[in-house]
Amino acid sequence: MGNPMKIRAANKDGVTEVKVLVSHEMETGQRKDSAGAIVPAWFITELTAKHGDKVVLSSEFGPSVSKNPYLAFKFKGGAKGDKITVSWKDNKGDTRSDEAAIN
Amino acid sequence: MNNQRRTVLKSGSGAALLGMLAAAGIITPGMALADWNKAAFDAKSMADTLKALGAGSPADSKDVQVTGPDIAENGAVVPVGVASSLLNVTMVAILIEKNPNALAASFVLPEGTEANVQTRVKMGQTSNIYALVKSDGKFFMATKEIKVTLGGCGG
Known part of the structure:
Protein backbone atom coordinates (compact mmCIF):
# COMPACT_ATOMS: atom_id res chain seq x y z
CA MET A 1 0.00 0.00 0.00
CA GLY A 2 2.87 2.34 0.50
CA ASN A 3 2.99 5.30 2.82
CA PRO A 4 0.52 8.18 2.71
CA MET A 5 0.98 10.91 0.15
CA LYS A 6 1.33 14.50 1.15
CA ILE A 7 -1.19 16.57 -0.75
CA ARG A 8 -1.54 20.34 -0.59
CA ALA A 9 -4.17 22.17 -2.54
CA ALA A 10 -4.62 25.91 -2.41
CA ASN A 11 -7.10 28.06 -4.26
CA LYS A 12 -6.06 31.53 -5.37
CA ASP A 13 -8.09 33.74 -7.70
CA GLY A 14 -10.14 30.83 -8.98
CA VAL A 15 -7.15 28.64 -9.76
CA THR A 16 -6.30 25.70 -7.57
CA GLU A 17 -2.69 24.67 -7.28
CA VAL A 18 -2.14 21.10 -6.21
CA LYS A 19 1.17 19.79 -4.93
CA VAL A 20 1.65 16.12 -4.33
CA LEU A 21 4.55 14.32 -2.71
CA VAL A 22 4.31 10.58 -3.12
CA SER A 23 6.26 8.12 -1.05
CA HIS A 24 7.62 5.50 -3.44
CA GLU A 25 10.99 3.94 -4.18
CA MET A 26 10.80 4.42 -7.96
CA GLU A 27 13.44 1.77 -8.61
CA THR A 28 14.58 1.96 -12.23
CA GLY A 29 15.57 -1.63 -12.86
CA GLN A 30 18.99 -0.36 -13.98
CA ARG A 31 20.67 -0.27 -10.60
CA LYS A 32 22.72 -3.10 -9.17
CA ASP A 33 22.97 -4.04 -5.52
CA SER A 34 26.22 -4.72 -3.71
CA ALA A 35 26.22 -8.33 -4.93
CA GLY A 36 25.97 -7.18 -8.54
CA ALA A 37 22.42 -8.38 -9.03
CA ILE A 38 20.06 -6.00 -10.78
CA VAL A 39 17.48 -4.47 -8.48
CA PRO A 40 14.13 -5.14 -10.13
CA ALA A 41 12.20 -2.19 -11.47
CA TRP A 42 9.54 -0.90 -9.13
CA PHE A 43 7.92 2.38 -10.02
CA ILE A 44 4.61 4.19 -10.25
CA THR A 45 3.11 3.88 -13.70
CA GLU A 46 -0.08 5.88 -13.35
CA LEU A 47 -1.18 8.72 -11.15
CA THR A 48 -4.58 10.37 -11.30
CA ALA A 49 -5.82 13.45 -9.51
CA LYS A 50 -9.50 14.20 -9.12
CA HIS A 51 -11.42 17.24 -7.97
CA GLY A 52 -14.58 15.69 -6.59
CA ASP A 53 -15.48 13.22 -9.32
CA LYS A 54 -13.81 15.11 -12.13
CA VAL A 55 -10.35 14.03 -13.27
CA VAL A 56 -8.08 17.09 -13.32
CA LEU A 57 -4.83 15.34 -14.17
CA SER A 58 -3.93 11.88 -15.33
CA SER A 59 -0.28 11.09 -15.67
CA GLU A 60 1.89 8.20 -16.70
CA PHE A 61 5.31 7.84 -15.13
CA GLY A 62 8.36 5.99 -16.29
CA PRO A 63 11.13 4.82 -13.98
CA SER A 64 13.09 8.01 -14.51
CA VAL A 65 10.77 10.01 -12.31
CA SER A 66 12.65 10.63 -9.07
CA LYS A 67 12.28 8.61 -5.91
CA ASN A 68 9.41 9.94 -3.81
CA PRO A 69 7.88 11.73 -6.81
CA TYR A 70 6.84 15.34 -6.54
CA LEU A 71 4.19 16.78 -8.76
CA ALA A 72 2.63 20.20 -8.99
CA PHE A 73 -0.12 21.36 -11.32
CA LYS A 74 -2.92 23.92 -11.51
CA PHE A 75 -6.52 23.74 -12.57
CA LYS A 76 -9.32 26.26 -12.88
CA GLY A 77 -12.14 26.02 -10.42
CA GLY A 78 -12.24 24.36 -7.09
CA ALA A 79 -13.38 26.01 -3.89
CA LYS A 80 -12.18 25.96 -0.34
CA GLY A 81 -13.13 22.69 1.30
CA ASP A 82 -13.51 20.76 -1.97
CA LYS A 83 -12.00 17.34 -1.97
CA ILE A 84 -8.93 16.43 -4.01
CA THR A 85 -8.21 12.75 -4.43
CA VAL A 86 -4.90 11.47 -5.75
CA SER A 87 -4.37 7.82 -6.55
CA TRP A 88 -1.48 5.90 -8.06
CA LYS A 89 -0.73 2.45 -9.34
CA ASP A 90 2.73 0.92 -9.65
CA ASN A 91 4.18 -1.72 -11.94
CA LYS A 92 3.62 -4.40 -9.30
CA GLY A 93 -0.08 -3.66 -9.26
CA ASP A 94 0.01 -1.92 -5.90
CA THR A 95 -2.25 1.09 -5.50
CA ARG A 96 -2.85 3.87 -3.06
CA SER A 97 -5.30 6.70 -2.80
CA ASP A 98 -5.24 9.74 -0.54
CA GLU A 99 -7.42 12.80 -0.13
CA ALA A 100 -7.03 16.38 0.91
CA ALA A 101 -9.27 19.42 1.10
CA ILE A 102 -8.55 22.64 -0.78
CA ASN A 103 -7.34 25.45 1.47
CA MET B 1 0.79 -8.65 8.72
CA ASN B 2 -0.23 -10.89 5.90
CA ASN B 3 2.70 -13.24 5.55
CA GLN B 4 1.64 -14.69 2.26
CA ARG B 5 1.57 -11.26 0.71
CA ARG B 6 5.04 -10.52 2.06
CA THR B 7 6.33 -13.69 0.46
CA VAL B 8 4.77 -12.77 -2.83
CA LEU B 9 6.34 -9.33 -2.71
CA LYS B 10 9.76 -10.72 -1.92
CA SER B 11 9.73 -13.41 -4.50
CA GLY B 12 11.13 -11.65 -7.45
CA SER B 13 10.74 -9.19 -10.24
CA GLY B 14 7.66 -7.22 -11.12
CA ALA B 15 7.03 -9.25 -14.23
CA ALA B 16 7.19 -12.52 -12.34
CA LEU B 17 4.92 -11.10 -9.71
CA LEU B 18 2.39 -9.94 -12.26
CA GLY B 19 2.50 -13.39 -13.79
CA MET B 20 1.83 -14.94 -10.43
CA LEU B 21 -0.99 -12.58 -9.68
CA ALA B 22 -2.45 -13.28 -13.08
CA ALA B 23 -2.15 -17.01 -12.51
CA ALA B 24 -3.82 -16.62 -9.14
CA GLY B 25 -6.69 -14.82 -10.83
CA ILE B 26 -6.17 -11.68 -8.77
CA ILE B 27 -5.66 -9.67 -11.90
CA THR B 28 -6.47 -10.79 -15.38
CA PRO B 29 -3.72 -10.66 -18.00
CA GLY B 30 -3.93 -7.52 -20.04
CA MET B 31 -5.67 -5.60 -17.31
CA ALA B 32 -2.51 -4.71 -15.48
CA LEU B 33 -0.72 -1.79 -17.08
CA ALA B 34 -3.34 -1.79 -19.80
CA ASP B 35 -3.53 1.96 -19.94
CA TRP B 36 0.16 2.56 -19.51
CA ASN B 37 1.83 3.38 -22.82
CA LYS B 38 4.49 0.67 -22.66
CA ALA B 39 5.76 1.26 -26.17
CA ALA B 40 6.50 4.90 -25.40
CA PHE B 41 8.17 4.21 -22.07
CA ASP B 42 10.22 1.32 -23.47
Missing part, protein backbone atom coordinates in the same frame (compact mmCIF):
# COMPACT_ATOMS: atom_id res chain seq x y z
CA ALA B 43 11.43 3.31 -26.46
CA LYS B 44 15.12 4.10 -26.18
CA SER B 45 15.67 6.91 -28.64
CA MET B 46 13.91 10.23 -28.92
CA ALA B 47 12.59 9.39 -32.38
CA ASP B 48 11.10 6.09 -31.25
CA THR B 49 9.52 7.72 -28.22
CA LEU B 50 7.94 10.46 -30.28
CA LYS B 51 6.64 7.85 -32.69
CA ALA B 52 5.14 5.79 -29.87
CA LEU B 53 3.44 8.90 -28.52
CA GLY B 54 2.05 9.60 -31.98
CA ALA B 55 3.88 12.92 -32.05
CA GLY B 56 5.85 12.47 -35.28
CA SER B 57 8.28 15.35 -35.57
CA PRO B 58 7.00 18.18 -33.40
CA ALA B 59 7.74 21.79 -34.27
CA ASP B 60 9.87 23.88 -31.93
CA SER B 61 7.76 26.49 -30.27
CA LYS B 62 8.59 29.58 -28.24
CA ASP B 63 5.27 29.15 -26.48
CA VAL B 64 6.52 26.08 -24.67
CA GLN B 65 8.86 26.56 -21.72
CA VAL B 66 11.02 24.00 -19.98
CA THR B 67 12.25 25.06 -16.60
CA GLY B 68 15.03 23.44 -14.66
CA PRO B 69 18.47 24.13 -13.30
CA ASP B 70 21.35 24.79 -15.72
CA ILE B 71 23.51 22.51 -13.65
CA ALA B 72 22.13 19.70 -11.53
CA GLU B 73 24.48 18.57 -8.81
CA ASN B 74 22.48 15.45 -8.15
CA GLY B 75 21.07 13.68 -11.19
CA ALA B 76 18.75 11.62 -9.01
CA VAL B 77 16.56 14.61 -8.25
CA VAL B 78 16.30 17.21 -10.99
CA PRO B 79 13.36 19.59 -10.73
CA VAL B 80 11.78 20.06 -14.13
CA GLY B 81 8.76 22.06 -15.13
CA VAL B 82 6.83 22.45 -18.34
CA ALA B 83 4.62 25.39 -19.06
CA SER B 84 2.94 26.58 -22.19
CA SER B 85 0.85 29.53 -23.25
CA LEU B 86 -0.65 27.55 -26.12
CA LEU B 87 -4.40 27.03 -26.07
CA ASN B 88 -6.22 23.75 -25.61
CA VAL B 89 -3.23 21.83 -24.36
CA THR B 90 -4.32 18.24 -23.84
CA MET B 91 -1.00 16.49 -23.26
CA VAL B 92 2.39 17.31 -21.81
CA ALA B 93 5.37 14.99 -21.77
CA ILE B 94 8.91 15.24 -20.42
CA LEU B 95 11.65 13.50 -22.37
CA ILE B 96 15.30 13.15 -21.43
CA GLU B 97 17.40 12.48 -24.49
CA LYS B 98 20.27 10.52 -22.96
CA ASN B 99 18.44 8.47 -20.36
CA PRO B 100 18.12 4.72 -21.06
CA ASN B 101 14.47 5.35 -21.89
CA ALA B 102 13.83 8.84 -23.09
CA LEU B 103 10.30 9.32 -21.78
CA ALA B 104 10.14 10.30 -18.11
CA ALA B 105 6.50 11.19 -17.66
CA SER B 106 3.45 12.17 -19.64
CA PHE B 107 0.42 14.05 -18.42
CA VAL B 108 -3.07 14.19 -19.87
CA LEU B 109 -4.67 17.51 -19.07
CA PRO B 110 -8.45 17.69 -19.18
CA GLU B 111 -10.14 20.98 -19.95
CA GLY B 112 -9.64 23.41 -17.10
CA THR B 113 -6.22 22.14 -16.12
CA GLU B 114 -3.44 24.57 -16.96
CA ALA B 115 -0.46 23.64 -19.08
CA ASN B 116 1.88 24.06 -16.16
CA VAL B 117 3.30 20.95 -14.56
CA GLN B 118 6.31 20.50 -12.33
CA THR B 119 7.94 17.31 -11.21
CA ARG B 120 11.35 15.82 -10.45
CA VAL B 121 13.22 13.41 -12.66
CA LYS B 122 16.38 11.34 -12.68
CA MET B 123 19.10 12.02 -15.21
CA GLY B 124 21.92 9.58 -15.91
CA GLN B 125 24.15 12.21 -17.45
CA THR B 126 24.20 15.67 -18.95
CA SER B 127 21.43 15.76 -21.49
CA ASN B 128 18.89 17.80 -23.32
CA ILE B 129 15.45 17.79 -21.78
CA TYR B 130 12.52 18.05 -24.14
CA ALA B 131 9.08 19.27 -23.25
CA LEU B 132 6.45 17.97 -25.59
CA VAL B 133 3.08 19.68 -25.67
CA LYS B 134 -0.01 18.75 -27.63
CA SER B 135 -2.15 21.75 -28.46
CA ASP B 136 -5.20 21.63 -30.70
CA GLY B 137 -4.08 18.20 -31.87
CA LYS B 138 -0.62 19.40 -32.94
CA PHE B 139 2.63 18.67 -31.18
CA PHE B 140 5.13 21.32 -30.13
CA MET B 141 8.44 21.03 -28.38
CA ALA B 142 11.03 22.97 -26.41
CA THR B 143 14.50 22.02 -25.27
CA LYS B 144 16.81 22.80 -22.40
CA GLU B 145 20.21 21.37 -21.64
CA ILE B 146 20.84 20.36 -18.05
CA LYS B 147 24.37 19.53 -16.98
CA VAL B 148 24.63 16.74 -14.46
CA THR B 149 27.67 16.45 -12.25
CA LEU B 150 26.56 13.26 -10.50
CA GLY B 151 24.42 10.73 -12.34
CA GLY B 152 21.14 9.47 -10.98
CA CYS B 153 20.96 6.11 -12.73
CA GLY B 154 23.14 3.22 -11.68
CA GLY B 155 25.71 3.24 -8.96
Whole structure:
Protein backbone atom coordinates (compact mmCIF):
# COMPACT_ATOMS: atom_id res chain seq x y z
CA MET A 1 0.00 0.00 0.00
CA GLY A 2 2.87 2.34 0.50
CA ASN A 3 2.99 5.30 2.82
CA PRO A 4 0.52 8.18 2.71
CA MET A 5 0.98 10.91 0.15
CA LYS A 6 1.33 14.50 1.15
CA ILE A 7 -1.19 16.57 -0.75
CA ARG A 8 -1.54 20.34 -0.59
CA ALA A 9 -4.17 22.17 -2.54
CA ALA A 10 -4.62 25.91 -2.41
CA ASN A 11 -7.10 28.06 -4.26
CA LYS A 12 -6.06 31.53 -5.37
CA ASP A 13 -8.09 33.74 -7.70
CA GLY A 14 -10.14 30.83 -8.98
CA VAL A 15 -7.15 28.64 -9.76
CA THR A 16 -6.30 25.70 -7.57
CA GLU A 17 -2.69 24.67 -7.28
CA VAL A 18 -2.14 21.10 -6.21
CA LYS A 19 1.17 19.79 -4.93
CA VAL A 20 1.65 16.12 -4.33
CA LEU A 21 4.55 14.32 -2.71
CA VAL A 22 4.31 10.58 -3.12
CA SER A 23 6.26 8.12 -1.05
CA HIS A 24 7.62 5.50 -3.44
CA GLU A 25 10.99 3.94 -4.18
CA MET A 26 10.80 4.42 -7.96
CA GLU A 27 13.44 1.77 -8.61
CA THR A 28 14.58 1.96 -12.23
CA GLY A 29 15.57 -1.63 -12.86
CA GLN A 30 18.99 -0.36 -13.98
CA ARG A 31 20.67 -0.27 -10.60
CA LYS A 32 22.72 -3.10 -9.17
CA ASP A 33 22.97 -4.04 -5.52
CA SER A 34 26.22 -4.72 -3.71
CA ALA A 35 26.22 -8.33 -4.93
CA GLY A 36 25.97 -7.18 -8.54
CA ALA A 37 22.42 -8.38 -9.03
CA ILE A 38 20.06 -6.00 -10.78
CA VAL A 39 17.48 -4.47 -8.48
CA PRO A 40 14.13 -5.14 -10.13
CA ALA A 41 12.20 -2.19 -11.47
CA TRP A 42 9.54 -0.90 -9.13
CA PHE A 43 7.92 2.38 -10.02
CA ILE A 44 4.61 4.19 -10.25
CA THR A 45 3.11 3.88 -13.70
CA GLU A 46 -0.08 5.88 -13.35
CA LEU A 47 -1.18 8.72 -11.15
CA THR A 48 -4.58 10.37 -11.30
CA ALA A 49 -5.82 13.45 -9.51
CA LYS A 50 -9.50 14.20 -9.12
CA HIS A 51 -11.42 17.24 -7.97
CA GLY A 52 -14.58 15.69 -6.59
CA ASP A 53 -15.48 13.22 -9.32
CA LYS A 54 -13.81 15.11 -12.13
CA VAL A 55 -10.35 14.03 -13.27
CA VAL A 56 -8.08 17.09 -13.32
CA LEU A 57 -4.83 15.34 -14.17
CA SER A 58 -3.93 11.88 -15.33
CA SER A 59 -0.28 11.09 -15.67
CA GLU A 60 1.89 8.20 -16.70
CA PHE A 61 5.31 7.84 -15.13
CA GLY A 62 8.36 5.99 -16.29
CA PRO A 63 11.13 4.82 -13.98
CA SER A 64 13.09 8.01 -14.51
CA VAL A 65 10.77 10.01 -12.31
CA SER A 66 12.65 10.63 -9.07
CA LYS A 67 12.28 8.61 -5.91
CA ASN A 68 9.41 9.94 -3.81
CA PRO A 69 7.88 11.73 -6.81
CA TYR A 70 6.84 15.34 -6.54
CA LEU A 71 4.19 16.78 -8.76
CA ALA A 72 2.63 20.20 -8.99
CA PHE A 73 -0.12 21.36 -11.32
CA LYS A 74 -2.92 23.92 -11.51
CA PHE A 75 -6.52 23.74 -12.57
CA LYS A 76 -9.32 26.26 -12.88
CA GLY A 77 -12.14 26.02 -10.42
CA GLY A 78 -12.24 24.36 -7.09
CA ALA A 79 -13.38 26.01 -3.89
CA LYS A 80 -12.18 25.96 -0.34
CA GLY A 81 -13.13 22.69 1.30
CA ASP A 82 -13.51 20.76 -1.97
CA LYS A 83 -12.00 17.34 -1.97
CA ILE A 84 -8.93 16.43 -4.01
CA THR A 85 -8.21 12.75 -4.43
CA VAL A 86 -4.90 11.47 -5.75
CA SER A 87 -4.37 7.82 -6.55
CA TRP A 88 -1.48 5.90 -8.06
CA LYS A 89 -0.73 2.45 -9.34
CA ASP A 90 2.73 0.92 -9.65
CA ASN A 91 4.18 -1.72 -11.94
CA LYS A 92 3.62 -4.40 -9.30
CA GLY A 93 -0.08 -3.66 -9.26
CA ASP A 94 0.01 -1.92 -5.90
CA THR A 95 -2.25 1.09 -5.50
CA ARG A 96 -2.85 3.87 -3.06
CA SER A 97 -5.30 6.70 -2.80
CA ASP A 98 -5.24 9.74 -0.54
CA GLU A 99 -7.42 12.80 -0.13
CA ALA A 100 -7.03 16.38 0.91
CA ALA A 101 -9.27 19.42 1.10
CA ILE A 102 -8.55 22.64 -0.78
CA ASN A 103 -7.34 25.45 1.47
CA MET B 1 0.79 -8.65 8.72
CA ASN B 2 -0.23 -10.89 5.90
CA ASN B 3 2.70 -13.24 5.55
CA GLN B 4 1.64 -14.69 2.26
CA ARG B 5 1.57 -11.26 0.71
CA ARG B 6 5.04 -10.52 2.06
CA THR B 7 6.33 -13.69 0.46
CA VAL B 8 4.77 -12.77 -2.83
CA LEU B 9 6.34 -9.33 -2.71
CA LYS B 10 9.76 -10.72 -1.92
CA SER B 11 9.73 -13.41 -4.50
CA GLY B 12 11.13 -11.65 -7.45
CA SER B 13 10.74 -9.19 -10.24
CA GLY B 14 7.66 -7.22 -11.12
CA ALA B 15 7.03 -9.25 -14.23
CA ALA B 16 7.19 -12.52 -12.34
CA LEU B 17 4.92 -11.10 -9.71
CA LEU B 18 2.39 -9.94 -12.26
CA GLY B 19 2.50 -13.39 -13.79
CA MET B 20 1.83 -14.94 -10.43
CA LEU B 21 -0.99 -12.58 -9.68
CA ALA B 22 -2.45 -13.28 -13.08
CA ALA B 23 -2.15 -17.01 -12.51
CA ALA B 24 -3.82 -16.62 -9.14
CA GLY B 25 -6.69 -14.82 -10.83
CA ILE B 26 -6.17 -11.68 -8.77
CA ILE B 27 -5.66 -9.67 -11.90
CA THR B 28 -6.47 -10.79 -15.38
CA PRO B 29 -3.72 -10.66 -18.00
CA GLY B 30 -3.93 -7.52 -20.04
CA MET B 31 -5.67 -5.60 -17.31
CA ALA B 32 -2.51 -4.71 -15.48
CA LEU B 33 -0.72 -1.79 -17.08
CA ALA B 34 -3.34 -1.79 -19.80
CA ASP B 35 -3.53 1.96 -19.94
CA TRP B 36 0.16 2.56 -19.51
CA ASN B 37 1.83 3.38 -22.82
CA LYS B 38 4.49 0.67 -22.66
CA ALA B 39 5.76 1.26 -26.17
CA ALA B 40 6.50 4.90 -25.40
CA PHE B 41 8.17 4.21 -22.07
CA ASP B 42 10.22 1.32 -23.47
CA ALA B 43 11.43 3.31 -26.46
CA LYS B 44 15.12 4.10 -26.18
CA SER B 45 15.67 6.91 -28.64
CA MET B 46 13.91 10.23 -28.92
CA ALA B 47 12.59 9.39 -32.38
CA ASP B 48 11.10 6.09 -31.25
CA THR B 49 9.52 7.72 -28.22
CA LEU B 50 7.94 10.46 -30.28
CA LYS B 51 6.64 7.85 -32.69
CA ALA B 52 5.14 5.79 -29.87
CA LEU B 53 3.44 8.90 -28.52
CA GLY B 54 2.05 9.60 -31.98
CA ALA B 55 3.88 12.92 -32.05
CA GLY B 56 5.85 12.47 -35.28
CA SER B 57 8.28 15.35 -35.57
CA PRO B 58 7.00 18.18 -33.40
CA ALA B 59 7.74 21.79 -34.27
CA ASP B 60 9.87 23.88 -31.93
CA SER B 61 7.76 26.49 -30.27
CA LYS B 62 8.59 29.58 -28.24
CA ASP B 63 5.27 29.15 -26.48
CA VAL B 64 6.52 26.08 -24.67
CA GLN B 65 8.86 26.56 -21.72
CA VAL B 66 11.02 24.00 -19.98
CA THR B 67 12.25 25.06 -16.60
CA GLY B 68 15.03 23.44 -14.66
CA PRO B 69 18.47 24.13 -13.30
CA ASP B 70 21.35 24.79 -15.72
CA ILE B 71 23.51 22.51 -13.65
CA ALA B 72 22.13 19.70 -11.53
CA GLU B 73 24.48 18.57 -8.81
CA ASN B 74 22.48 15.45 -8.15
CA GLY B 75 21.07 13.68 -11.19
CA ALA B 76 18.75 11.62 -9.01
CA VAL B 77 16.56 14.61 -8.25
CA VAL B 78 16.30 17.21 -10.99
CA PRO B 79 13.36 19.59 -10.73
CA VAL B 80 11.78 20.06 -14.13
CA GLY B 81 8.76 22.06 -15.13
CA VAL B 82 6.83 22.45 -18.34
CA ALA B 83 4.62 25.39 -19.06
CA SER B 84 2.94 26.58 -22.19
CA SER B 85 0.85 29.53 -23.25
CA LEU B 86 -0.65 27.55 -26.12
CA LEU B 87 -4.40 27.03 -26.07
CA ASN B 88 -6.22 23.75 -25.61
CA VAL B 89 -3.23 21.83 -24.36
CA THR B 90 -4.32 18.24 -23.84
CA MET B 91 -1.00 16.49 -23.26
CA VAL B 92 2.39 17.31 -21.81
CA ALA B 93 5.37 14.99 -21.77
CA ILE B 94 8.91 15.24 -20.42
CA LEU B 95 11.65 13.50 -22.37
CA ILE B 96 15.30 13.15 -21.43
CA GLU B 97 17.40 12.48 -24.49
CA LYS B 98 20.27 10.52 -22.96
CA ASN B 99 18.44 8.47 -20.36
CA PRO B 100 18.12 4.72 -21.06
CA ASN B 101 14.47 5.35 -21.89
CA ALA B 102 13.83 8.84 -23.09
CA LEU B 103 10.30 9.32 -21.78
CA ALA B 104 10.14 10.30 -18.11
CA ALA B 105 6.50 11.19 -17.66
CA SER B 106 3.45 12.17 -19.64
CA PHE B 107 0.42 14.05 -18.42
CA VAL B 108 -3.07 14.19 -19.87
CA LEU B 109 -4.67 17.51 -19.07
CA PRO B 110 -8.45 17.69 -19.18
CA GLU B 111 -10.14 20.98 -19.95
CA GLY B 112 -9.64 23.41 -17.10
CA THR B 113 -6.22 22.14 -16.12
CA GLU B 114 -3.44 24.57 -16.96
CA ALA B 115 -0.46 23.64 -19.08
CA ASN B 116 1.88 24.06 -16.16
CA VAL B 117 3.30 20.95 -14.56
CA GLN B 118 6.31 20.50 -12.33
CA THR B 119 7.94 17.31 -11.21
CA ARG B 120 11.35 15.82 -10.45
CA VAL B 121 13.22 13.41 -12.66
CA LYS B 122 16.38 11.34 -12.68
CA MET B 123 19.10 12.02 -15.21
CA GLY B 124 21.92 9.58 -15.91
CA GLN B 125 24.15 12.21 -17.45
CA THR B 126 24.20 15.67 -18.95
CA SER B 127 21.43 15.76 -21.49
CA ASN B 128 18.89 17.80 -23.32
CA ILE B 129 15.45 17.79 -21.78
CA TYR B 130 12.52 18.05 -24.14
CA ALA B 131 9.08 19.27 -23.25
CA LEU B 132 6.45 17.97 -25.59
CA VAL B 133 3.08 19.68 -25.67
CA LYS B 134 -0.01 18.75 -27.63
CA SER B 135 -2.15 21.75 -28.46
CA ASP B 136 -5.20 21.63 -30.70
CA GLY B 137 -4.08 18.20 -31.87
CA LYS B 138 -0.62 19.40 -32.94
CA PHE B 139 2.63 18.67 -31.18
CA PHE B 140 5.13 21.32 -30.13
CA MET B 141 8.44 21.03 -28.38
CA ALA B 142 11.03 22.97 -26.41
CA THR B 143 14.50 22.02 -25.27
CA LYS B 144 16.81 22.80 -22.40
CA GLU B 145 20.21 21.37 -21.64
CA ILE B 146 20.84 20.36 -18.05
CA LYS B 147 24.37 19.53 -16.98
CA VAL B 148 24.63 16.74 -14.46
CA THR B 149 27.67 16.45 -12.25
CA LEU B 150 26.56 13.26 -10.50
CA GLY B 151 24.42 10.73 -12.34
CA GLY B 152 21.14 9.47 -10.98
CA CYS B 153 20.96 6.11 -12.73
CA GLY B 154 23.14 3.22 -11.68
CA GLY B 155 25.71 3.24 -8.96
